[in-house]
Amino acid sequence: MPDTAQDNTPFAIRHYRPDTLRGALRKMYLIRKFEEGAEDSYMRGLIHGTMHLSIGQEASAVGACLPLGDHDMITSTHRGHGHCIAKGADVARMFAEFFGKEEGYCRGRGGSMHIADVAKGNLGANGIVGGGLPIAVGAALSAKRLGSGAVTLCFFGDGANNEGAFHEALNMAAIWALPVVFLCENNRYGMSTSTERSTAVAAIAQRAAAYAMPGVEVDGNDLSAIAEAVETASARARAGAGPSLVESRTYRWRGHSKSDRNRYRSKDEIAAWMARDPIPRFAQTLVAHGVLTQPEVAAIEAEADAEIAAAIAFAKAGTDPDPDHLTRDVYTPSPMAGPVQDGSGRQDGAPA
Amino acid sequence: MPDTAQDNTPFAIRHYRPDTLRGALRKMYLIRKFEEGAEDSYMRGLIHGTMHLSIGQEASAVGACLPLGDHDMITSTHRGHGHCIAKGADVARMFAEFFGKEEGYCRGRGGSMHIADVAKGNLGANGIVGGGLPIAVGAALSAKRLGSGAVTLCFFGDGANNEGAFHEALNMAAIWALPVVFLCENNRYGMSTSTERSTAVAAIAQRAAAYAMPGVEVDGNDLSAIAEAVETASARARAGAGPSLVESRTYRWRGHSKSDRNRYRSKDEIAAWMARDPIPRFAQTLVAHGVLTQPEVAAIEAEADAEIAAAIAFAKAGTDPDPDHLTRDVYTPSPMAGPVQDGSGRQDGAPA
Amino acid sequence: MKMDAPAEAALRELSFAEAIREAMDIALAEDPRVVLMGEDIGVYGGAFQVTGDLVRKYGEERVIDTPISELGGAGVAVGAALTGLRPIFEFQFSDFATLAMEQIVNQAAKLRYMLGGAVSVPLVMRFPAGSGTGAAAQHSQSLEAWFAHVPGLKVVQPATPADAKGLLLAALDDPDPVMIFEHKLLYKTKGAVPEGRYTTPIGQAALCREGTDLTIVATSLMVPKALAAASLLAGEGIAAEVIDLRTIRPIDRDTVLASVRKTGRLLCVYEGVKTLGLGAEISAMVAESDAFDFLDAPIIRLGGAESPIPYNPALEKAAVPQQADIEAAARGLARGAV
Amino acid sequence: MKMDAPAEAALRELSFAEAIREAMDIALAEDPRVVLMGEDIGVYGGAFQVTGDLVRKYGEERVIDTPISELGGAGVAVGAALTGLRPIFEFQFSDFATLAMEQIVNQAAKLRYMLGGAVSVPLVMRFPAGSGTGAAAQHSQSLEAWFAHVPGLKVVQPATPADAKGLLLAALDDPDPVMIFEHKLLYKTKGAVPEGRYTTPIGQAALCREGTDLTIVATSLMVPKALAAASLLAGEGIAAEVIDLRTIRPIDRDTVLASVRKTGRLLCVYEGVKTLGLGAEISAMVAESDAFDFLDAPIIRLGGAESPIPYNPALEKAAVPQQADIEAAARGLARGAV
Numbered sequence A, B: 001m002p003d004t005a006q007d008n009t010p011f012a013i014r015h016y017r018p019d020t021l022r023g024a025l026r027k028m029y030l031i032r033k034f035e036e037g038a039e040d041s042y043m044r045g046l047i048h049g050t051m052h053l054s055i056g057q058e059a060s061a062v063g064a065c066l067p068l069g070d071h072d073m074i075t076s077t078h079r080g081h082g083h084c085i086a087k088g089a090d091v092a093r094m095f096a097e098f099f100g101k102e103e104g105y106c107r108g109r110g111g112s113m114h115i116a117d118v119a120k121g122n123l124g125a126n127g128i129v130g131g132g133l134p135i136a137v138g139a140a141l142s143a144k145r146l147g148s149g150a151v152t153l154c155f156f157g158d159g160a161n162n163e164g165a166f167h168e169a170l171n172m173a174a175i176w177a178l179p180v181v182f183l184c185e186n187n188r189y190g191m192s193t194s195t196e197r198s199t200a201v202a203a204i205a206q207r208a209a210a211y212a213m214p215g216v217e218v219d220g221n222d223l224s225a226i227a228e229a230v231e232t233a234s235a236r237a238r239a240g241a242g243p244s245l246v247e248s249r250t251y252r253w254r255g256h257s258k259s260d261r262n263r264y265r266s267k268d269e270i271a272a273w274m275a276r277d278p279i280p281r282f283a284q285t286l287v288a289h290g291v292l293t294q295p296e297v298a299a300i301e302a303e304a305d306a307e308i309a310a311a312i313a314f315a316k317a318g319t320d321p322d323p324d325h326l327t328r329d330v331y332t333p334s335p336m337a338g339p340v341q342d343g344s345g346r347q348d349g350a351p352a
Numbered sequence C, D: 001m002k003m004d005a006p007a008e009a010a011l012r013e014l015s016f017a018e019a020i021r022e023a024m025d026i027a028l029a030e031d032p033r034v035v036l037m038g039e040d041i042g043v044y045g046g047a048f049q050v051t052g053d054l055v056r057k058y059g060e061e062r063v064i065d066t067p068i069s070e071l072g073g074a075g076v077a078v079g080a081a082l083t084g085l086r087p088i089f090e091f092q093f094s095d096f097a098t099l100a101m102e103q104i105v106n107q108a109a110k111l112r113y114m115l116g117g118a119v120s121v122p123l124v125m126r127f128p129a130g131s132g133t134g135a136a137a138q139h140s141q142s143l144e145a146w147f148a149h150v151p152g153l154k155v156v157q158p159a160t161p162a163d164a165k166g167l168l169l170a171a172l173d174d175p176d177p178v179m180i181f182e183h184k185l186l187y188k189t190k191g192a193v194p195e196g197r198y199t200t201p202i203g204q205a206a207l208c209r210e211g212t213d214l215t216i217v218a219t220s221l222m223v224p225k226a227l228a229a230a231s232l233l234a235g236e237g238i239a240a241e242v243i244d245l246r247t248i249r250p251i252d253r254d255t256v257l258a259s260v261r262k263t264g265r266l267l268c269v270y271e272g273v274k275t276l277g278l279g280a281e282i283s284a285m286v287a288e289s290d291a292f293d294f295l296d297a298p299i300i301r302l303g304g305a306e307s308p309i310p311y312n313p314a315l316e317k318a319a320v321p322q323q324a325d326i327e328a329a330a331r332g333l334a335r336g337a338v
């Protein structure tokens, strides 16, 4: 679809086909409902451990992944359910992972913080803040060397931007002109610590200057704005012009994790951001531009509800791992035969 | 001395007393002769291990330390002999350290890469590239909390600017407005790797923008320029306005270490930089402004020669450590008594 | 339970986390050089609520929230310790110390030695460690053996609230870097804790239960498990002696060897990965000592599985020694059926 | 010396460094996915001249000089290994791996497990290690025990040029992360190396010398020292069996236990710090096995001193086991005077 500028028409409407836009809305609802379902399961004691919900950040996850194809890759974070769904994961297998079942993406070994979907190019959530940044650069190095044409989109939070790994990763991506897009989801806090208290600059995008790469700030609750910024950045990456830094300004409605008492922010602040809910906003845009009708939106939401309910039921009925298999998958069973056979690290039919 | 601008008169001449300027020139010669003496001793097999010579970088070390008092602190690097001398160390004890003697600054345990002179505020060279950066920030945190008024000057190389420690340290110094000056000695190479190949920006000073701190580039072979930049930065630090980044553009004449074959740079490049020798340049400035006469300059050089010869003789005659004392000083002998007594980490009469 | 506090001090029940907080409170009140550093230790109160409300009492200048910068934060603590402060640095999870090994091992541990004794680095670091919280492989490790391998560090692993407090105060009095490994599942456990200031000596194990049939040397969370197992075994006529190592560098050799000389049988129980975990050192230390001649049976180790910690709760439990495992191993050892 | 190369392959004398370079050359020529990464491995040829001129042959795209960014560099290698490349990552000194433990231990070692077996991380890392070069405490460590404590990693320590080549090629064939610890003092040592491609199996120790009086299990640089000591001891009528462990995770239990069952006496020699170094595991492994019953004497460990490595050459030598120390310990053990 030609990208001709039309006044007041958002980029996404101009740039994507209606079914793509419909799919994006569907994914936003799916993320919201997934997070609510996860929260509910946790409250009922069905899930153990902890979890980091991305309610309020749906536009950021879905918008950033819109420019990507299946063979493009992402690295995700501890707050990764949205990224995972945006990149096309099956919510039933995600819930199965939460429930610790063999049917889960990690066969119950990883849980919320390690869901990956390598076949769909999702190299995985990460329990280590900043851990995915150099890994994304490595994926981009593979893409460049192997000529796959893939772009890697690297999600990370505002808190991660103060890790040394951020600095080292962005510098290497820049000097080697690698096809990677750094997508900082700035939700104003790393756990309890605001960016004002943790970060010397007002906008994380400003740090792009230290790596001679473009840095842009966008409204992270505006799906179209995110998609546009990542389209630009990934086009640049595909053209061999190197990495970009996109800062998506958004907000998490829930606490950092289940034990958060929200002492570091005000109810008013939370309420103000909840009023800027990215989902109805995008739905309204679609309705306003005639992509969907209001009843169609409601149907999409209902569809998502049903899909989540089915996913939870699937997960509950899943198979518990056999404790005798505790040490299985620590190592790869049989050494790969020869060096010229296909023994790539990706064993799931994924593009390399 | 009042800092009134006079056309064409270099900052150093305007700002410092003649004996200070004379002392600065003396230190520059002392560094040059020290390095030559070290190199010579190494060639003769008197010193083992490796060493990193700073010949060509004397103005940077001496100029940067001119604005500092004894109670100010520095952290240094693997290429630290110059910094150490600039901060007032005794070359005899430095040579003794090289020769592995009990009379050395580290009683022969540390060698070239670990010389420290805590009494003079030199917290030590460092074998780890970037290792001193967070330590300097910690020293600045102490100064701020304990109200000592001390500034910490943190030397590091261009290579170190790509370490995560650089990023984390500068960010913390900035958000806490700590009294620290980051002094990057950009000698164009980290071992064999040029800044063009390692670093995404053209000038390391540009990275200051990522920490909302001032960043300046200065001619690192011009003592006055360095001193001026560090005076400005340390005044800012003392005023509570936080850190600065000063990039001193200089060059090392010798290889990275003793095993370097200089394959990564041209003879022409080396020759061009040798033509910009910082020592005669500063000497000439002093003569031109009537601070010294040419014979006085010659006398200072001769003095330095003699001091180094005496230092080497002292070191050679030093005491070899007793191998039975191998594990002494792994731990501090007797626990410090109570929490309110003076049990500071500095045990050498140094200011805390 | 051996108690190093003044005999007259009043005891109260405190949780392990509260005991640590009380120690930090005492230190902050007594000594203006003490500062706390870590991620979310201020208004959040710490990921495990160990620092709690201390920031209200001492302010943000002394209870310092760092950015998420473990290497830099640790290095700042090293530099501060070197120049007059007494930092207590909290890693949010011990797993994140993998980012800071450079500053801990190359700098803090070695500075005094490399500088020929010219300085000390009075640094205290706290590491919430261990599995059992369902947080999976990157939030559940027990890496204390790495640190116990490093000359220049001292490493402690309290198992009771009283020791958690006493060892933290001892660490602060110590001129050298002391690493404190705290098992997350211990934070809510309760125990009697003396009021006021006291120290638990670093380098001394505690003989928690006497017995003649075998010696169980345990660390951290394995201590209460071993004690529970020993009680149960007593009913079966097996008298297990239980030693809480408390300090893992330097190890209290005398206490362990004396016990093994008496019982002739040794079981080491620790949560870290079995291979090269703490039990390897205990076993080797005994096997090369004169206590070797007193051994009536092989030295048995119960350590963590040779795998990352899995998420699924049943697998997670299976990955580290449980009370039943200790009982079974002790039974086998005592009855000679190894 | 057990040789795993095809019997017909021609042998030449190569240095340890040359043998490693030859292995990398073969891999680069055979497999376009192989890339080398590290600091100054290109035109400089590597700090220890191991990569040498490979950059001229394969170009800067495949012999990649990284910035001085150990954590990021290691992470890039992990990401590349996960997505189709076969990186061989060189740390300039193993000490600098302290900056990269996060990526090695939390990511490379655990990714496969955490993802339920969906991926492998075919990553090879090389660590120049050990003391003896006068480079002092931050450039002389032997940290291999840390890595051998981590499930998900494989760890090898070649002692001969032939094994250095064979283990590197085996590491490249291996689907999982393999860490290669190379002692810097071995780089210039020479030995017979078969031409062409062959692999030395990971997980197999080498029985270097047979004997009946005691077993010496040694690693890396301690292997030639132990062999020299054994020759000398033979003249005194002491027949020492010498095992070169070669792989330290997983350890070749069978070879070690079989030898101890035969000799009844065990001496472990390793350069890493004694406490919790490799010998602790060897000792504990034997002490808990059925070989325990064959032991006629305590298990002796000779490891590195409980100190950082000092700069002064005499102190530096004293900090790690020397041939004379091995002889003395072996004599004591064989003659029962422990």
Ligand SMILES: Cc1ncc(C[n+]2csc(CCOP(=O)(O)OP(=O)(O)O)c2C)c(N)n1
Binding pocket: A052, A078, A079, A127, A128, A129, A130, A156, A157, A158, A159, A160, A161, A187, A189, A190, A191, A256, C039, C068, C070, C092, C096, C099
């Ligand atoms: C290296 C590391 N340090 C600390 C943590 C604990 N932690 C988990 S999430 C988090 C906050 C991260 O903030 P940000 O990057 O902004 O992501 P957000 O949670 O806001 O999505 C912290 C401190 C961790 N997991 N890893």
Ligand SMILES: Cc1ncc(C[n+]2csc(CCOP(=O)(O)OP(=O)(O)O)c2C)c(N)n1
Binding pocket: B052, B078, B079, B127, B128, B129, B130, B156, B157, B158, B159, B160, B161, B187, B189, B190, B191, B256, D039, D068, D070, D092, D096, D099
């Ligand atoms: C963490 C770490 N990585 C690598 C090295 C090896 N090394 C020592 S000096 C050096 C180059 C440093 O370059 P730069 O910071 O520019 O300082 P210069 O040598 O130019 O003075 C390197 C790579 C080291 N000592 N520490």
Ligand SMILES: [Mg+2]
Binding pocket: A157, A158, A159, A185, A186, A187, A188, A189, A190, A191
């Ligand atoms: Mg955030």
Ligand SMILES: [Mg+2]
Binding pocket: B157, B158, B159, B185, B186, B187, B188, B189, B190, B191
């Ligand atoms: Mg340089």
